[in-house]
Structure formats: structure tokens, C-alpha cells
Amino acid sequence: xxxxxxxxxxxxxxxxxxxxxxxxxxxxxxxxxxxxxxxxxxxxxxxxxxxxxxxxxxxxxxxxxxxxxxxxxxxxxxxxxxxxxxxxxxxxxxxxxxxxxxxxxxxxxxxxxxxxxxxxxxxxxxxxxxxxxxxxxxxxxxxxxxxxxxxxxxxxxxxxxxxxxxxxxxxxxxxxxxxxxxxxxxxxxxxxxxxxxxxxxxxxxxxxxxxxxxxxxxxxxxxxxxxxxxxxxxxxxxxxxxxxxxxxxxxxxx
Amino acid sequence: xxxxxxxxxxxxxxxxxxxxxxxxxxxxxxxxxxxxxxxxxxxxxxxxxxxxxxxxxxxxxxxxxxxxxxxxxxxxxxxxxxxxxxxxxxxxxxxxxxxxxxxxxxxxxxxxxxxxxxxxxxxxxxxxxxxxxxxxxxxxxxxxxxxxxxxxxxxxxxxxxxxxxxxxxxxxxxxxxxxxxxxxxxxxxxxxxxxxxxxxxxxxxxxxxxxxxxxxxxxxxxxxxxxxxxxxxxxxxxxxxxxxxxxxxxxxxxxxxxxxxxxxxxxxxxxxxxxxxxxxxxxxxxxxxxxxxxxxxxxxxxxxxxxxxxxxxxxxxxxxxxxxxxxxxxxxxxxxxxxxxxxxxxxxxxxxxxxxxxxxxxxxxxxxxxxxxxxxxxxxxxxxxxxxxxxxxxxxxxxxxxxxxxxxxxxxxxxxxxxxxxxxxxxxxxxxxxxxxxxxxxxxxxxxxxxxxxxxxxxxxxx
Numbered sequence: 001x002x003x004x005x006x007x008x009x010x011x012x013x014x015x016x017x018x019x020x021x022x023x024x025x026x027x028x029x030x031x032x033x034x035x036x037x038x039x040x041x042x043x044x045x046x047x048x049x050x051x052x053x054x055x056x057x058x059x060x061x062x063x064x065x066x067x068x069x070x071x072x073x074x075x076x077x078x079x080x081x082x083x084x085x086x087x088x089x090x091x092x093x094x095x096x097x098x099x100x101x102x103x104x105x106x107x108x109x110x111x112x113x114x115x116x117x118x119x120x121x122x123x124x125x126x127x128x129x130x131x132x133x134x135x136x137x138x139x140x141x142x143x144x145x146x147x148x149x150x151x152x153x154x155x156x157x158x159x160x161x162x163x164x165x166x167x168x169x170x171x172x173x174x175x176x177x178x179x180x181x182x183x184x185x186x187x188x189x190x191x192x193x194x195x196x197x198x199x200x201x202x203x204x205x206x207x208x209x210x211x212x213x214x215x216x217x218x219x220x221x222x223x224x225x226x227x228x229x230x231x232x233x234x235x236x237x238x239x240x241x242x243x244x245x246x247x248x249x250x251x252x253x254x
Numbered sequence: 255x256x257x258x259x260x261x262x263x264x265x266x267x268x269x270x271x272x273x274x275x276x277x278x279x280x281x282x283x284x285x286x287x288x289x290x291x292x293x294x295x296x297x298x299x300x301x302x303x304x305x306x307x308x309x310x311x312x313x314x315x316x317x318x319x320x321x322x323x324x325x326x327x328x329x330x331x332x333x334x335x336x337x338x339x340x341x342x343x344x345x346x347x348x349x350x351x352x353x354x355x356x357x358x359x360x361x362x363x364x365x366x367x368x369x370x371x372x373x374x375x376x377x378x379x380x381x382x383x384x385x386x387x388x389x390x391x392x393x394x395x396x397x398x399x400x401x402x403x404x405x406x407x408x409x410x411x412x413x414x415x416x417x418x419x420x421x422x423x424x425x426x427x428x429x430x431x432x433x434x435x436x437x438x439x440x441x442x443x444x445x446x447x448x449x450x451x452x453x454x455x456x457x458x459x460x461x462x463x464x465x466x467x468x469x470x471x472x473x474x475x476x477x478x479x480x481x482x483x484x485x486x487x488x489x490x491x492x493x494x495x496x497x498x499x500x501x502x503x504x505x506x507x508x509x510x511x512x513x514x515x516x517x518x519x520x521x522x523x524x525x526x527x528x529x530x531x532x533x534x535x536x537x538x539x540x541x542x543x544x545x546x547x548x549x550x551x552x553x554x555x556x557x558x559x560x561x562x563x564x565x566x567x568x569x570x571x572x573x574x575x576x577x578x579x580x581x582x583x584x585x586x587x588x589x590x591x592x593x594x595x596x597x598x599x600x601x602x603x604x605x606x607x608x609x610x611x612x613x614x615x616x617x618x619x620x621x622x623x624x625x626x627x628x629x630x631x632x633x634x635x636x637x638x639x640x641x642x643x644x645x646x647x648x649x650x651x652x653x654x655x656x657x658x659x660x661x662x663x664x665x666x667x668x669x670x671x672x673x674x675x676x677x678x679x680x681x682x683x684x685x686x687x688x689x690x691x692x693x694x695x696x697x698x699x700x701x702x703x704x705x706x707x708x709x710x711x712x713x714x715x716x717x
Contacts (some may be wrong), residue, residue, distance in 0.1 A: 094598035098588045108679075157602040159583040160622065161680065178626040178680070205562030228703055 399552030
């Protein structure tokens with residue numbers, strides 16, 4: 001009966017033996033962990049070598065690849081120096097993020113710091129030469145997809161100037177100022193974007209009251225805030241009717 | 255750069271080598287138009303001269319030296335480039351170079367032997383100008399001895415490769431090759447338009463060939479179309495193989511956490527485990543899996559060098575001073591990457607480099623504004639008080655000139671400040687807000703925007 005109290009197997013030796021066993025297991029674990037990482041590294045570099053061309057030229061493939069890496073928890077663009085520098089993706093995205101930043105800056109006086117991703121894409125493809133890099137050897141036009149631009153903006157957000165994306169209805173907007181836009185503003189933007197109420201990109205206080213059932217005060221406050229930031233333009237016609245225009249939602253003529 | 259003129263220079267092997275100019279932040283200035291590139295860099299090295307008697311002082315500047323000769327320089331970093339070997343004493347900001355044309359042989363010496371199991375790893379350089387010089391590698395902090403072996407081997411391979419390549423003779427070789435190209439020789443015999451057209455055709459053909467050989471064959475482009483379908487399957491196949499591996503790694507991240515905590519509390523035999531954990535974390539970070547928690551690294555060599563490069567870039571042509579002593583990180587990022595063209599840096603790299611700037615004492619640092627979270631790089635000489643006073647003066651002077659008392663109410667806006675001081679609107683906004691907090695300005699917020707006026711309350715209460 002007495003031995004029963006002591007326990008059986010390893011438990012008999014006591015806590016010290018447990019600890020030793022645990023350490024042994026840990027050592028084995030760590031070694032195999034490192035082996036696994038190395039195995040993964042070789043697999044990834046083989047993949048990268050084979051598909052390097054694809055990734056650089058085809059935006060669809062690129063998007064899929066980035067998605068895969070996101071699922072795996074790997075951030076390809078975190079550093080040029082690391083393992084992923086071999087892919088050459090870094091240069092592509094950093095160049096794109098610089099271009100996007102410049103486009104946003106150039107249009108800030110017009111739209112107050114909020115711009116559609118589609119518009120950025122159009123500007124880049126139409127006036128591409130103005131933003132071209134001096135050493136860029138790509139004579140063929142690199143086509144950027146909207147997803148590429150969104151990834152580039154995500155990377156820029158680390159620099160603290162308030163770069164971020166926000167979804168308004170059907171389109172994605174890039175905000176390049178650190179100003180905050182709260183729920184009311186977003187709703188108004190959504191409404192302006194909606195074709196079914198009034199014309200596209202314009203809004204009157206009556207529209208807001210009709211759809212969102214806000215009171216006069218609330219509408220005024222939100223619109224004035226947006227005006228102060230330069231994101232909305234006020235238009236008073238001869239009858240004194242006020243309409244509010246959103247330059248960021250206008251589409252460029254093709 | 256270097257030591258000031260009144261302090262006597264140390265008389266040691268380093269100062270007797272070829273003069274090397276360092277940039278304001280301590281980086282070597284490579285001759286990029288000659289195609290010089292740095293291939294290796296190792297720290298914790300020593301330079302020794304084994305000959306009897308001292309080395310002769312350099313011819314161009316033989317005065318200003320101390321009379322005392324020391325045969326050993328310690329705590330140097332050894333940079334191997336394609337054209338020379340440069341040794342830098344970072345603390346004193348002096349450097350010396352040994353060009354390859356002057357190096358007869360470079361051999362590895364030292365390492366464990368029967369009699370001295372822990373003899374240091376060295377490279378013995380047989381030079382034509384300075385006799386026999388010894389570069390000794392002292393290794394890193396963790397594994398000094400094995401690290402020094404690796405350092406020595408890496409440096410030696412780089413040196414041998416550079417010697418074989420003879421990059422300094424590239425210019426002449428290039429010129430000779432140009433002259434020998436068929437496009438040149440053939441068209442030497444033709445005349446007029448015919449010559450020009452033939453030359454063009456041949457040139458294009460040669461360039462195409464070059465491109466092909468450089469990129470290892472063009473079988474990819476012909477197969478591109480048919481391979482499109484195959485790509486999706488490739489990705490799927492890859493995902494299938496990689497996912498289980500990734501899951502395993504994620505399991506180990508929790509192990510790492512445990513190890514870290516264990517290592518922190520008990521530091522005797524958990525030490526060995528700790529090292530392996532660190533190695534694993536380093537590997538994961540290299541792969542970009544930063545979610546595997548990285549503690550604050552002491553700053554890799556790459557980021558330290560990047561920090562210096564950024565500082566050099568901003569000081570060149572006084573970019574930072576012209577911008578008012580302060581620049582948003584986005585601006586720095588865009589300017590720096592545009593200047594680089596290729597081999598660009600990521601935003602994360604920029605942030606890491608900025609963190610190191612303060613410790614390296616380079617005269618600039620990162621600053622974040624509390625209210626809006628805007629990040630800027632700021633010259634250490636920048637003073638908030640000075641800027642606030644400047645803005646207060648601007649505001650007061652705007653009150654004086656009143657052409658139409660009704661339309662012009664004075665006061666300054668963000669746009670005014672931005673235009674006058676030539677700083678971006680974002681920063682103007684921040685400066686105005688901080689000036690207001692310090693009590694120099696008062697704000698007036700209307701639907702027309704924000705105007706700032708000199709703080710008359712302050713002036714009123716003081717008198």
C-alpha cells in the first residue's frame with residue numbers, strides 16, 4: 001500500500017526527472033523546428049525561382065501569391081534584406097507606394113486627402129511617365145491592379161502620415177491625411193456615392209434627411225466638418241439652394 | 255571628419271595606410287563611377303604590423319602625429335570592397351585603405367592548432383607598400399571564437415574573389431571590348447548611311463544576345479502562354495505542401511514564448527536553449543514571419559548602415575535644414591527611394607533604422623506627435639520654442655497689414671504658414687498646434703477653416 005502513494009513510472013523519480021524529460025523534449029522540438037523552417041525556406045526559394053517572371057508581370061498571379069502568403073502568416077514585404085528580397089517583389093511594391101504617395105499628395109488640394117483607388121490607378125496608367133523612376137528599366141508598361149495599390153498603401157501606413165484605406169459603398173478610398181473620419185462622415189460619403197438618390201457625387205441636406213432621417217443640426221455639423229477639411233465643396237445656386245459636391249468621387253473622363 | 259587638426263594623430267598601422275575619406279556620418283565613400291561595391295563587412299577586428307620598427311608616416315601629411323608608435327589597432331571594422339580593403343575605426347572616425355593592386359597575397363592564418371587551441375583567426379596580407387600586415391578577427395559577443403572563424407573565412411573569400419576579378423582594370427577592359435565588337439570593326443570599312451544602318455542592326459543583335467545570356471535563356475517567354483494554367487495548380491500544390499510545415503512552426507512559436515520566460519527567470523542551463531530559440535526567431539524574422547514575436551534586436555548591421563545612409567542623404571545639400579529641420583517619414587521614404595532607384599527599402603526598414611539613429615548619435619531622431627500620431631524625423635538642433643516664436647511673429651505681423659479691414663481679419667492659416675516657411679501643410683498644422691499649446695497663439699475655428707491669432711490674453715495678463 002505504501003508504494004501506491006508514491007505513484008508509478010516516471011512519477012516515482014520525482015519532479016527533477018520530469019524537468020529533465022521536458023528539457024530533452026524541448027531540445028528535440030527546437031531542433032526539428034529549425035529543420036522545418038529550413039525546409040520551408042528551400043521550398044519557398046525554389047517556388048520563387050520558378051515563378052519570378054510570373055509574379056512580376058501578372059497582377060492576378062501576384063495577388064494570389066500575396067494572398068497565399070498572408071494565409072501562411074508570412075509578410076513578404078517586411079524587409080528588403082531578408083529572404084524574400086530574392087523575389088524582387090520588394091522593389092516593385094516600394095516603387096508603387098512612392099508613386100501612390102505622390103499621386104495622393106498632388107491631388108490633395110482638389111479632394112482634401114481622400115481619393116478612390118480606381119482614380120489613382122487611372123492617373124498612374126495615363127500619366128505614367130511623369131511619375132517614372134529614373135533607373136526604372138521597364139520599358140513595357142507595368143500594369144498595376146487595384147489590389148496592388150491597396151497593398152502598397154497598407155505598407156505606407158506604418159510611416160505615420162495617416163495613409164489608410166476605407167471602403168465606401170462599392171469603391172475603396174485611400175485617405176492620406178491623419179484627420180479622422182467618423183461614422184457620420186462615412187455615411188454621407190456612402191450616400192453621395194449611391195446613384196439612386198439624386199445625382200452621383202452630389203448631395204443636398206434634403207437628401208440626407210430623407211434617407212438617413214437626421215436632424216438639420218447633425219447634417220450641418222457633419223458637412224461643415226468635411227468642408228473644413230476640403231473634402232466637400234459647397235455650391236449655392238441663384239435660388240439659394242445649397243448642394244455639396246465630392247471631388248473625390250468624380251470619375252475621370254476616358 | 256577625422257580628428258581635429260590640433261589633436262595629434264595616433265601613429266599606428268591604420269593611420270599609415272592610404273588615406274580614406276569618410277562621409278559625415280562615418281560611411282566609406284566608394285568610387286561608384288569606377289564601379290566600386292562593398293562586398294563584405296565584419297566588425298571587431300584588429301590590425302597589426304609585425305615588422306620591426308614603425309611604418310613610415312604618410313607622405314602627404316607627415317606632421318601632426320604623436321611620436322609614440324603602437325603596432326596594433328583594435329576595435330576596427332573591416333570592409334572588403336571590389337577595389338580595396340578598408341579598415342575603419344568608428345570611434346575616432348579614421349579609416350585606412352589597402353588597394354588590391356598593392357596586395358601581393360592574402361592568406362588565412364591562425365585558428366586552433368595543437369600547441370594553441372584557441373589561437374585567433376587572422377588574415378596575413380603581403381603588401382608591396384607596407385610589408386606584412388595582419389588582420390585579426392575577434393568575433394562577436396555570443397560565440398567569439400567560432401564567430402571569428404566564420405568572419406575570417408567570409409572576408410578571405412571576398413578578398414580572393416575581388417583579387418581574381420580585378421575590378422579596377424574593368425575600365426580598360428571595357429574600352430578594349432568596345433573597340434573589338436563586330437559592330438565597330440565591320441562598320442569601320444563602310445561609309446555613310448550604310449555604315450550607320452549596319453552598325454545599328456549589329457548593335458541591337460549584340461544587346462539581345464547579352465540580355466539572353468544574362469538572364470539565363472529565354473525559354474520562359476515562349477512557354478509563358480501555355481504555362482498560365484499551370485500556375486494556379488503550382489500555387490495550390492505549393493500551398494498543400496507548405497501549410498503543414500507552417501502549422502508546425504506556429505506550434506513552436508508558443509514554445510519560444512515559454513523558453514523566453516524560462517530563460518528570463520532562471521539563467522543557468524536554460525542558456526543553451528535560449529541561444530537556439532534566438533536562432534529560430536532570427537530565422538523566422540528573416541522569412542518575414544514577424545508575428546513570431548521579436549524582442550527589440552540590438553540592431554542588425556544592415557539597419558545601422560542604412561541609418562547612416564539616410565542621415566548622409568538628408569544632410570547632402572542640406573535637405574533637412576531647407577525643409578525646416580523636420581520632415582514627415584513619408585517624405586523621407588519617397589525621396590530616399592526615388593534617389594536609390596533600385597534596391598529600395600521598405601517602410602519597416604526605415605522605421606528600424608530610425609530607432610537606431612538616436613543610439614548612434616547621428617544628430618537626427620524620430621519624433622511622434624501625440625495628438626495626431628504623425629511621425630517625423632527631426633534634426634536635434636530643432637527647437638520647438640524657436641519655431642513657436644517664429645509663428646507668433648508671423649501672426650502678429652499679419653494683424654498689422656490690413657488693406658481692407660472687412661475682408662482681411664488677419665491671423666494665419668495652415669496654408670499661409672506652409673507657403674511662408676516652405677514646409678508641408680501637415681507639419682505646419684502640427685507646429686501651429688504646439689505653438690498654441692505653449693501659449694503663443696490662439697485659434698479661431700470657423701467653417702472657413704482654422705485661423706491662428708497672437709495670444710492677446712497672455713500679453714494682457716502679463717502687463
